[in-house]
Amino acid sequence: MSLVFAGVCSHAPGIVGRADQADPAAKDRLYDAFADMRNRLEASEPDALIVVAAEHFANFFMNNMPSFAMGMADYYEGPIENPDWLGIQKTRIPGDKSLSERLIRKVMERSDVSYAEEWKFDHGIMVPLHFLTPSYKLPIIPANINCQGPPLAPLNRAWAFGQALREAADSVPERIALIGTGGISHWPATPDSGKINEEWDRRFLDEWSRCDKDAMLSYDDTQSYIDAGQGAFEIRTFMTISAATEGIEGTVHFYEPIPIFAVGCTIATINL
Amino acid sequence: MQKFLFELNRDEDFQSRYLADRRAALAGFDLSDEEQRALSEPDIGLLFHIGVNGQILMHFAAFHSIEWQDYLQLMRDGLDAHGPVREGVYAVTGYEGVESHSARLTQIGELEEGDI
Numbered sequence: 557m558s559l560v561f562a563g564v565c566s567h568a569p570g571i572v573g574r575a576d577q578a579d580p581a582a583k584d585r586l587y588d589a590f591a592d593m594r595n596r597l598e599a600s601e602p603d604a605l606i607v608v609a610a611e612h613f614a615n616f617f618m619n620n621m622p623s624f625a626m627g628m629a630d631y632y633e634g635p636i637e638n639p640d641w642l643g644i645q646k647t648r649i650p651g652d653k654s655l656s657e658r659l660i661r662k663v664m665e666r667s668d669v670s671y672a673e674e675w676k677f678d679h680g681i682m683v684p685l686h687f688l689t690p691s692y693k694l695p696i697i698p699a700n701i702n703c704q705g706p707p708l709a710p711l712n713r714a715w716a717f718g719q720a721l722r723e724a725a726d727s728v729p730e731r732i733a734l735i736g737t738g739g740i741s742h743w744p745a746t747p748d749s750g751k752i753n754e755e756w757d758r759r760f761l762d763e764w765s766r767c768d769k770d771a772m773l774s775y776d777d778t779q780s781y782i783d784a785g786q787g788a789f790e791i792r793t794f795m796t797i798s799a800a801t802e803g804i805e806g807t808v809h810f811y812e813p814i815p816i817f818a819v820g821c822t823i824a825t826i827n828l
Numbered sequence: 829m830q831k832f833l834f835e836l837n838r839d840e841d842f843q844s845r846y847l848a849d850r851r852a853a854l855a856g857f858d859l860s861d862e863e864q865r866a867l868s869e870p871d872i873g874l875l876f877h878i879g880v881n882g883q884i885l886m887h888f889a890a891f892h893s894i895e896w897q898d899y900l901q902l903m904r905d906g907l908d909a910h911g912p913v914r915e916g917v918y919a920v921t922g923y924e925g926v927e928s929h930s931a932r933l934t935q936i937g938e939l940e941e942g943d944i
């Protein structure tokens with residue numbers, strides 16, 4: 557089969573954990589957009605969902621840091637965070653070891669990916685799943701790009717990873733859905749949490765929605781750090797989705813800075 | 829020091845041992861006196877100043893059930909007391925704050941609605 561769904565969304569922990577502190581109207585607009593994304597995902601009738609995330613030291617640490625990794629287990633656990641803080645209860649999330657292995661073997665032909673038979677999800681995956689697969693029935697294939705502990709893989713390697721994911725999805729009989737999750741500009745987990753460069757975000761999303769590969773690959777981490785904070789390293793996850801759907805435009809269904817959620821909240825899908 | 833927090837943040841058994849005896853849980857990690865003190869109290873502001881990655885620290889603060897605004901303030905207090913972040917990418921660049929930022933966005937929203 558092939559890719560039946562592709563999109564991107566935010567994963568900031570405050571989206572669920574601090575929902576009661578946000579402007580209720582803004583929160584409702586975001587939650588409606590997530591519900592719409594869930595409907596689109598379900599309508600595509602996927603057999604599994606690959607989540608390209610940028611985790612925050614739930615599994616991978618500087619003692620042994622893969623630039624790219626994929627999960628290869630029949631189940632996963634999460635969240636690692638205090639459930640009361642995140643607003644999401646600890647649960648078991650189904651995986652599909654056989655499918656993972658077939659995908660990983662194919663990805664390896666083009667990209668140097670590590671695999672992990674154990675994987676605990678943090679907010680980077682749990683927040684999207686909380687909205688998109690709240691019953692935790694759909695098998696998840698986690699993938700991770702190191703966006704936290706420099707040195708980080710260059711953007712063109714994230715692009716190659718996305719291309720490899722697409723080839724892998726095309727090589728299996730299952731119907732594959734694919735999402736990327738991350739922030740655009742943001743300064744999370746600092747006293748500046750809430751700061752958002754809306755202009756920078758809108759420009760990036762415009763490039764993303766037109767699948768402008770050259771524009772996206774021309775970002776430079778040093779400059780992004782100054783303009784858009786350390787959180788902007790996570791644009792790698794969005795670009796991976798572009799690479800997996802190269803040449804196809806996307807639609808940004810929702811973008812709105814919500815400071816208490818610490819990010820310009822984004823919901824977008826590829827027009828497959 | 830970050831290795832300790834990484835292990836603690838992801839391991840519920842380790843969390844129970846830490847809660848039972850914080851100092852004992854630190855054994856086996858290569859830590860200075862300052863780091864031991866910051867981790868066992870815990871002193872969120874000092875940890876942020878020393879350069880603990882913000883994400884690791886955020887999960888640690890959540891584990892201690894520290895409220896969001898208090899956690900942000902503890903980091904600010906730490907910088908006031910000890911100086912700028914010593915290393916890493918989780919630094920401070922200046923921000924008006926969530927409250928005034930949100931108020932500004934609401935105002936813009938109302939103005940735009942008024943235009944229509």
Ligand SMILES: [Fe+2]
Nearest residue numbers: 610680738739
């Ligand atoms: Fe993140």
